[in-house]
Structure formats: C-alpha cells, structure tokens
Amino acid sequence: MKGIAAGKPGEVLVFDFPSPEPGAGDLIVKPLACGICSTDVKMASRGSGGKIEYALGHELAAEIVTVSEGEKRWEVGQKIVAAPYLPCGACYYCQHGQPTLCKNLFSVFLSPGGLAELVKIPRDLAARGTFLIPDAMPVDIAALAEPFGCVIKGVEDVGLKTGDSVLIIGDGPMGVIAAAVSRYHGASLVMVAGMTPHRLAVVEKHYADVVINVGQSDLRSEVDKHTHGRGADIVMSAVSSAEALSNAIDCVRPGGWVNAFAGVPDGTTISLDLKKLHYQQYFMTGSFGVGPNHLVKALNMFASGRVNVAPVISAHFPFAQAIKAVAYARDRAGLKAMVTFQ
Ligand SMILES: [Zn+2]
C-alpha cells in the first residue's frame, strides 16, 4: 500500500509500505483527512537516513476498517481521531500530570503514519488515545484536533486565565491556532505579531484583536499601546528562532508568562538578562506535544461552535497530491495544508 515518506534529505516520495497486520486489540483505519505539520516539513528536510520505516503525517482523522475479534469499544465504519503517540500513564512524569515528558511517549504510535492508504492504531493507542468524531463534524476539522490539542496544552502550561492579554509571536498555522485557542479560553486581548500580510489578514478577520506587522512597526511599542505600557500577561513564541523568544521575553509584563512554544534546532540559545529575570519575576516554560486529553478538549471546542475553525485550513490536497501539500507547508504558502482521501 502507498504511503508518503521522507526520502533523501529534502525529498518526499511515494513509498510502498507493507499493509498493516492487526494484532489483538489493534485497529486498522483508512485515513479520511490528515493535516500537514511543520514536523513533517522538518522530517522531510532531514530525510529518512537511508531506511524508510515511517510515513509522514500525524494529524489524522480516519474511518475504522478492521477491528479485532472480541473488540467491544470500536466498530467498523466509525470515524475517529487518534493521538500520534501515547503517554504510558505509569512513569514518574505521567504520575505527575506531565504526559509529554513521559519516558515511553514514543513506544506506541500510528503505523506507518497518517499519510498512508491504511494505518494501524496499536491496542493501547486504540484504548486510550482514540476518540470518536461527532457525527456533524467535518473530518478535515476533526483532523485539526492534534494541532489544536498542542496549543490547548500550550495555553494550559502558562495558566491562561479569563481576561488575560496574550501576545502570540508568529503568524504560521500554530500562531493562528494559538490566537483562536486564546480567545476561546477567555483572553480579553489577543495580539498576533507576524511578517506575512496574507496570514495576518486571516488572523485579524477571525481570531485576533490586534495584529502587528513586525516588518512595519516596533513590536514592544505596539504591545505597550494595548497594555498600558505593561507588556502582555502571556507571550507565546510560535516561531522557530532564538530571536522570537528574545522578543517574547522583551514583551512580557513583570510577573507574566512566556511560552517557548515553537521547536527550535539543536544548540539554539539566547542570552538572558538575569537582572530583569530577578526583578521582573516573569515565568518561562516550553510546551511540547499533546496528551490524549488535549485531543478531547479540541474536539469539544470544535463541537461548541464558538470558534470558526475552518479558516485555519488554507488549502486541501487529494492524497494523490500529498507531496505537493508538504511543499505547500514548506514554502509557507498559506496556513494549514490538509490532505483528504476519498
Ligand atoms: Zn502536528
């Protein structure tokens, strides 16, 4: 069966994977929609290291085509979303409510990946990380449960409270989603800083109170204008760069929170003004990944109808053009690229 995989560094290709064989408790699903993530772009640029084992894609909505004998929870024909990986629930970190620090996080995963004709959901993931899509929900929206879940975790990690002001640095898909999620979580002011006019236009129309084009205006003075000169209560850095995080620290109010939300390459460092840290007592953390409960929260958010989620997807590609979808994400042509299967 066909899947879309990273080949040589920078290459994305169609690869013939063995059809997945279900073991006891496993599900076999047929993808319906799968979003393209910056992680896929990263994996494609790194390449597969000579041996192709996995397909790209982990933002998956799918239909169950095979259940094992005696399966009670799932039925053929049900539409589901599945987490890409699964915290074990038993290690030190899981027991401290920090699921994405789980030491066994990647021991269970979608196989070979979401961009394939068939996908195996291993037993534990089927039991604890797979969720029914509500009947009325379009499958491309449901496939956004993973990226929205990551952002929901991200705002939880910085304790976003009703009435907070939030600055998001970055107008890529995750920055735009962060604006939508912040508003849904009760932020009174959502500011998004970016450099891409067509993306900022979408954010301004649907998700943010203020957009700041950092190519045209000074970020900190714009933030000051809207926060009585204090800085934002919460700043999310959703750009993969040291400069973005330094700017985030520059824009947080004393006692506020900074989230290093975007992943960065190995060895990325910033210099830290320790005097500012000491006297301004701001907090800083990062956020990585998603736990199963965040997918549930995302689905509930979509089902609430309080957020217009659809504009996050700026292009749909049929599975036959999935390679183009990865290129679209790599080239930052729009926002989220969504692959759909018939
Ligand atoms: Zn993702």
Ligand SMILES: [Zn+2]
């Ligand atoms: Zn664990």
